[in-house]
Amino acid sequence: MEGFKKFLFKGNIVDLAVAVVIGGAFSALISSFTKGFIDPLLALLGGQPNLDSLTFTINTTVFPYGLFLTQLVSFVITTAIIYFLVVRPMMSAMRRMNLSTDEKSCPDCLSDIPLAASRCKFCGTVQQDPNVQLPTPSTG
Template identity: 60%
Template sequence: MDGFKKFLFRGNLVDLAVAVVVGAAFSALITAFVNSFIGPLIALIGGKPDFTDLRFKINGTVFPYGQFLTALISFLITAAVVYFFVVLPMAKLLQRITRKEEASEHPCPHCLSEIPLAATRCRFCTSEVEPAS
């Protein structure tokens, strides 16, 4: 029982649970955005965004391929919305943040270890080096 208690209260498990809950809430948000704005926009342009009524019949067996088409279109639209409104802006933000960070170390010309810019001697190989400016 003690091992089970340790398992439940490990940090990784709690982080994973929080990620699942936030992911589910984010998924609901994206789905609501697609259904509220993107779907009606497609209906305005192409007629209707819902193809669930499309089906064909062979020997009495119904194949509702419209459900698949609707799910496929919904997936592609959702993926595009997530990419253009979440992934791309975050990538640009991270790129801007990392570009602003200045280097605080440079490689030692003798052993290639990272040493502070103002260092006159490498702390790893003890060779004298010129301070980087």
């Protein structure tokens, strides 16, 4: 039971829960943006304001492909917004602050050190060169 409590109260699980809630709210926001602005723009171009009603029929089976198109438009808009309003500004801020993602963790002290380092600057542990492959033991 003690291990379960530690798991529940770890910061990562709380962060994940918050991310899921914010993601759901963001998804609803994008869906309403799609229905309120993108669908009318598509109606100006294509003549049909609501893609959800687009279907085709084979024999007596109806395929509502408009539902897929609506979700596809929503997905593209969501990913574009996340990229341009979250990812790119974060990458730019990291570059300005000289925060490098070219680091690895030392296996002994778990400190972040440059990828090219041959020794850990904190504990002095010799680091394996990622470009050098160690020989595999032969069975013979």
